[in-house]
Amino acid sequence: MSELEQTASRPLSxxxxxxxxxxLKGCRDVCLAIPRTALDIALPTLCVSCxxxxxxxxxxxxxxxxxxFIAPPFCARLGIPFVYDPGPGFLSMEAIAKPPAYQRAxxxxxxxxxxxxxxxxxxxxxxxxxxxxxxxxxxxxxHELLSEADALIPVPLHWRRSWSRRYNQSGALANIxxxxxxxxxxxxxxxxxxxxxxxxxxxxxxxALNVQGAFKVPLEKKSSVQGRRIVLVDDVLxxxxxxxxxxxxxxxxRAAQVDVLVFARVVDTFKPPx
Ligand SMILES: [Zn+2]
Numbered sequence: 426m427s428e429l430e431q432t433a434s435r436p437l438s439x440x441x442x443x444x445x446x447x448x449l450k451g452c453r454d455v456c457l458a459i460p461r462t463a464l465d466i467a468l469p470t471l472c473v474s475c476x477x478x479x480x481x482x483x484x485x486x487x488x489x490x491x492x493x494f495i496a497p498p499f500c501a502r503l504g505i506p507f508v509y510d511p512g513p514g515f516l517s518m519e520a521i522a523k524p525p526a527y528q529r530a531x532x533x534x535x536x537x538x539x540x541x542x543x544x545x546x547x548x549x550x551x552x553x554x555x556x557x558x559x560x561x562x563x564x565x566x567x568h569e570l571l572s573e574a575d576a577l578i579p580v581p582l583h584w585r586r587s588w589s590r591r592y593n594q595s596g597a598l599a600n601i602x603x604x605x606x607x608x609x610x611x612x613x614x615x616x617x618x619x620x621x622x623x624x625x626x627x628x629x630x631x632x633a634l635n636v637q638g639a640f641k642v643p644l645e646k647k648s649s650v651q652g653r654r655i656v657l658v659d660d661v662l663x664x665x666x667x668x669x670x671x672x673x674x675x676x677x678x679r680a681a682q683v684d685v686l687v688f689a690r691v692v693d694t695f696k697p698p699x
């Protein structure tokens with residue numbers, strides 16, 4: 426039977442579906458052939474915060490101006506911004522009263538409205554296109570820490586959460602910082618050994634308890650951690666309980682030093698007198 430006869434003998438619905446498939450396939454081939462720049466012109470990137478068209482940087486100029494980039498003066502240990510410059514090496518009350526297991530922490534921006542939108546879009550809306558911009562800002566903010574480091578380690582998700590969310594946003598940021606600095610990322614160096622609650626809504630002491638002992642360095646990764654200066658990478662620092670628990674696990678595995686670099690940190694700007 427010729428191809429024409431075979432086609433003619435097939436039911437009409439099959440023939441219509443076949444035609445539709447070929448039409449869609451042809452359309453897809455044409456779309457793939459369109460240069461990326463042409464698609465960008467047709468579909469401009471929208472600002473993640475206010476949805477105004479932008480030239481590919483994630484946030485528009487107006488929202489960028491609303492971001493609070495953290496710059497000196499700040500606590501030499503925790504990176505908490507000071508309202509005036511008390512002099513080099515000065516520590517915040519928090520750093521003196523309750524020093525963390527990690528050595529130093531730095532953040533690109535304060536965790537305010539626009540920063541929250543960026544973090545949520547990266548974390549929950551698959552906006553992986555934001556990672557390069559956010560990672561570059563982090564590399565700049567963490568320049569001092571990164572210049573003294575041997576390797577990067579992202580804060581891991583528990584496997585159940587990473588399964589449902591498909592990728593780890595801290596890992597995406599660590600990969601960008603690695604590209605900027607040429608520092609290696611040690612993958613799977615930290616494991617969550619038990620599920621933890623979302624830290625949102627928990628008090629400071631509940632947060633610490635929630636993540637206490639939740640991380641460990643697996644046996645096969647101990648040699649890649651031992652004696653090395655590590656920069657832990659995460660998206661947000663709130664109470665610091667998660668990165669503190671991670672730092673403890675890395676120090677137990679004999680890391681030489683652990684610093685922390687995050688995209689955004691919560692900063693208490695005003696504490697009313699009790
Ligand atoms: Zn905007």
